[in-house]
Amino acid sequence: MSDAKQTIAQKSAKIAAGAVVCVESEIRGDVTIGARTVVHPKARIIAEAGPIIIGEGNLIEEQALIINSYPENILPDADGAEPKAMTIGTNNVFEVGCVSQALKIGDNNVIESKADLGRNVILTSGCIIGACCQINTCEVVPENTVVYGSNSMRRTQSEKPQPQTLQLDFLMKILPNYHHVKKTVKGSGAPLRN
Amino acid sequence: MASLLQPNRVVYLVRGEKNIIAPLSQLYFCRYCSELRSLECVSHEVDSHYCPSCLENMPSAEAKLKKNRCANCFDCPCCMHTLSTRATNIPAPVPDDPTKTTMKKAYYLACGFCRWTSRDVGMADKSVASGGWQEPENPHAQRIGKLIEYYQQLAHREKQERDRKKLTRRRQCMPLAFSEKYGLGTRLQRQRPGAPLSNLAGLSLKEGEDQKEISIEPAQALDEVEPLPEDFYTRPVSLPEVTTLRQRLLQPDFQPAGASQLHPRHKHLLMKRSLRCRKCEHNLSKPEFNPTSIKFKIQLVAVSYIPEVRIMSIPNLRYMKESQVLLTLTNPVENITHVSLAACEEDDPDDINRTAQVILVPNTQLVLAGKDAAAEYDELAEPQDFQDDPDVVAFRKSNKIGFFIKVIPQKEEDTDVTVAFKMRHDFRNLAAPVRPSDEGGDAAAEAIWLTHHVELRLGPLAP
Secondary structure, eight states, X not given: OOOSSOSSOOOSOEEOTTOEEBTTSEEESSEEEOTTOEEOTTOEEEESSXXXXXOSSOEEOTTXXXXXXXXXXXXXXXXXXOOOOEEEOSSOEEOTTOEEOOSEEOSSOEEOTTOEEOTTEEEOSSOEEOTTOXXXXXEXXXXXXXXXXXXXXXXXXXXXXXXOHHHHHHHHHHHHHHSOXXXXXXXXXXXXXX | OGGGGOGGGEXXXXXXXXEEEEOGGGOEEETTTTEEEXXXXXXXXXXXXXXXXXXXXXXXXXHHHTTTEEXXXXXXXXXXXXXXXXXXXXXXXXXSOTTOEEEEXXXXXXXXXXXXXXXXXXXXXXXXXXXXXXXXXXXTHHHHHHXXXXXXXXXXXXXXXXXXXXXXXXXXXXSSSSOOSSSSSSHHHHTOTTOTTHHHHTTSOOXXXXXXXXXXXXXXXXXXXXXXXXXXXXSOOOGGGBOOHHXXXXXXXXXXXXXXXXOOEEEEOEEEEEEEETTTOOEEEEEOSSTTOOOEEEEOBGGGTSOEEEEEEOOOOOTTOOEEEEEEEEOOSXXXXXXXXXXXXXXXXXXXXXXXEEEOOTTOEEEEOOXXXXXXXOSSOOOOOOOOOTTTXXXXXXXXXXXXXXXXXXXXXXXXOEEEEEEEEEEEOSSSOOOOOSSOSOOOOOEEEEEEXXXXXXXXXXX
């Protein structure tokens, strides 16, 4: 995370030990990735207008786009554009092709393929945003909400979605066999093969 | 542009009881009457029932018993998707030793689309993978059953009286030909619109049974209605708990207002249907019995008999200016077809949608080569030489030909320029029995000339 005294933002991503981030993924800007998180190749995490902090146990699949960008009507050099940090909690799943600009995402959420989250949405925990659903309202989505269907209908489910521990373990074993993995900071416990 | 190939751009006119305009891909061709038929001028008959998710076939009698529902598959009450059975491991006490617990499999239903599970409505997990799920009983089932019995008996009695009257007039050898099970199957029964309750007549008691009199008590009208709860107007509505109209009406037995009472229902069966021409009673379309097969035993679709016109390119259309539109004609049959186009007459009764004038060179006959499936592999074949007028024919490729027509839009502010013309082609009826010719020469089938009215939608005028 950038210090208040540093004027130049951190250039490279800070990847915790135990995370598997493929080299083909595009990570730009000030991004912190927690342990046991898997970032697939061709995923894009872009921190333009502020840092992105990603928690542990997340699964970010191919062509997912997590972007902290400037709102459309504010130019990058205008005054008052403070960098806002985007926080993503633990055990979230960002499926293939989804776009997330939400500034605050809690735990155990599933954002399905090609879903689109606007900047002013705040996801609590246990939410499932269905495939191709768009949420660009300014609201806090309550817990355990499921958004589904072409009209983005909503309903509440009784329990949160299961964390994808099996999938994460499998990927953390298999992905380094076929892809180069980015180096983690602070001396790695996980074996790296270049 | 892919939008030029949309099916409703080129439509054909079907002359039946009423004139129907439809694209060629949705039409059928009766080769015994030599006419185009649409879905509204054929009779639909049920062939077989099947479940769309497990593809299980069911004879019609069994389907009627199960109310046209599958026994194994369920529909999500929330989004109408198919439910899948999922298993979890739960610790359960071993019967011998209550202190130890062993993992047992428990099954629950879950929807992959909206994430509804059977636990949401309080249905307990079952220990069997299939067959353990029950639909809730309709509270009025008894009353409805009694009413149905009473009316069945009434219908049976009426049917018997009717048959007795008919028998006294007709010969003895046709006793029960009229009492078809489905009532409206044959032409005879269809032309009697006043026949009362003939649908239920076939389902009732057999001939020899004693007919006990069933009486029903009439329904009682209530004066008082249950009052609304007191906080009905003040309590805030929690939208996730209220069912939508669609969810409610899919279960007409209960019509639950709360989402916690939405129980899954068995999946509806779909049916395969066969189509029959109303004039000559020949089958136009008969699918295979097996639900996994998409082929047809009889498939008399229009696309395989009538040459198809498609739009290839449209230039900028301007009001009162002549433009050339490129169309293609494809020959679906294997012999050479001659097509001639004619503009519609001034007072043509079929020609109501036209907004532009077509100018076609008179007396042109376009020759289409037959469809030859092996042509691309046969390198030694000489290309057939057709003398093509370069003003009319743009290109020629196996059984396809591209030709020009000239269009003059007549309306100033036209959002959809529509053009119509008549297409006349020869059709060799290979279905009719070939009469042995006296000369002993080639017994080619006789060619008859068919005329179709074709309309094209060319889109808006260029700004």
